[in-house]
Amino acid sequence: MTVIRCGEDSIVADMGIRLDRVLIHEDTDISKLSHEELAQRGIIPALNGDYGKVRAIVLTHGHLDHIGAVPLLAGKFPEAPIIGTPYTIELVRRELRGRAQNPLYVLEAGEVLQLMPDLSIEFVRITHSIPDTVFLVVHTREGSVAYLNDFKLDDNPVIGTKPDYRRIRELGKEGLKALIIETTRVSNDGRTPSEQVARTLLEDTLLKSSGEKGLIVTTFSSHIARLKSVVDIATKLDREPVLLGRSMEKYVGIAERKGIVDLPENTHIYGSKNAIKKVLRRVAKEKHRYLLIVTGHQGEPDALLTRIANQKMEYRIEEGDEVLFSADIIPNPINVAQRYAVETKLKLQGARLFKGLHVSGHASKEDHYDLLKMLQPEKVIPTHGSLEMQASYAELAESLGYSINREVFLLRNGQRVSV
Ligand SMILES: [Zn+2]
Known part of the structure; x- marks a missing residue:
């Protein structure tokens, strides 16, 4: 879970469970464990920061490490709508079974939603290993922040359409204050096959x-x-x-x-x-x-x-x-x-x-290179990986002229950075 805050207003991006912290798989019902047990074991986010006023909970895709904690945590921000693409929202509706009363709101890839006079969110089409995946752009009066967790650049995804490269390039030209990005397979050379x-x-x-x-x-x-x-x-x-x-x-x-x-x-x-x-x-x-x-x-x-x-x-x-x-x-x-x-x-x-009849749903090193070139953010925050993976991303960013602690920030859970 990531919080993007501008002044008193903030957006929560994804609310997942950490799959490797529990003997869990797609057939397990985590609702049987108590909220405290889950937070203590680091399975769901521990909410102990000052998040200001949460204006929306935005979900980028339906994997459990992105939506699995919604039934347990969304109720902590009861006024915030839960926003996602149609497939993601249907999965959330099923997970919730009435456990949190937050309104559910469907936003399609390519759409923008104005939440406040100077705060809007935008969904941009991207590819991954589950339908209807998007990435989030938060537009604020201080600039825009892109959040890309998870993605690959797949031009032949079998279902759905390839990434919206036109909009990605446009965002780069408009100027991005910061990019928050996954690092799962950044150490793998080359591109991830389609x-x-x-x-x-x-x-x-x-x-x-x-x-x-x-x-x-x-x-x-x-x-x-x-x-x-x-x-x-x-x-x-x-x-x-x-x-x-x-x-x-x-x-x-x-x-x-x-x-x-x-x-x-x-x-x-x-x-x-x-x-x-x-x-x-x-x-x-x-x-x-x-x-x-x-x-x-x-x-x-x-x-x-x-x-x-x-x-x-x-x-x-x-x-x-x-x-x-x-x-x-x-x-x-x-x-x-x-x-x-x-x-x-x-x-x-x-x-x-x-065995091995598989390709990954995550971008490899050269995909990351291409994307960083297209988006040209001022600051980069590698996430969604071990410190080793985040460091690999930082090295890649260095090769494109970014400096650690000046433009690239390695954060641990619970830490924040101001840009
Ligand atoms: Zn995923």
Whole structure:
């Protein structure tokens, strides 16, 4: 969570939970832990600063590390509207279940909302790994601040349109007081490949699969573009796509209702335990007719792929069944160990594993270089990464003429900088 303040007025940008601080995954309900427990463990922001008058809570996309704390914290600023793009607001509405009474407000990419006579916010279209991602520009009487958490520069995103480069360049020309920017993959050389590349990787692998055996793909349930690719390939293979898991039902269901994706009629989506049991019993009898798309790419204990690997489900892995991982391991020791366990169990049961069928949703070093050149902010605040990642960004900025502590600021949680 970031606060951008001008005089007495402030804007809250994103309100997330920290996923690596808790054994959590897309199927976990964090509402079962108390607010104090969560803040104490550093899972949600501890609100202990003077934020002035919060005029809006602005959400840039629907990932849990950006919206997950809204049900717990939005109520602390009861008059502030929660503002996001249509997909993000639908996800928030579902998370809230009436727990905070803040008004919800939909703002589309490309739109500007005047909040006060000299305070407005603007959404600019950008690409990431969940639909309807934007970046935020706060226009104040002291100048404008851009907030880019998270993004990649994808000119072929499979779903949606490429970034609004015209507006990005324009913002650079108008002059930006400051840029607040993510740093997740700034240490990776080159550019992040387009989502189209992941689609091709999946297609190459899946189209070579055996016509007889079981086929299972696991990927992020919020990655609608990726899921769309897998469903399209299933159709080419003459298999019916079956999406399983509570989070699959949530993210895909909302995407369909919002008109973001249109999946073929023979696509099955099941979230409840009983429905999943029933359909797996059917699929297991005729594996060649279906392509399963399931949760569990990190080896999360309750996720479906893990339960299949543990032989707890109606579907048993047999010699030659193929399991595709369309996700990298999010590198923390728990994930690494859990994923290792799942992979080993699957292999022992005879599965053929295909890994790395994935591209990242985050910008690499040269994407950051291009963006910084286009936006030309006066000051830069690298965020959303370890100190190491933020420092990598600072080095990149140095190469473009910025100086640390003069124009680039490395901040820790709870710290602020005045520009
Ligand atoms: Zn994200």
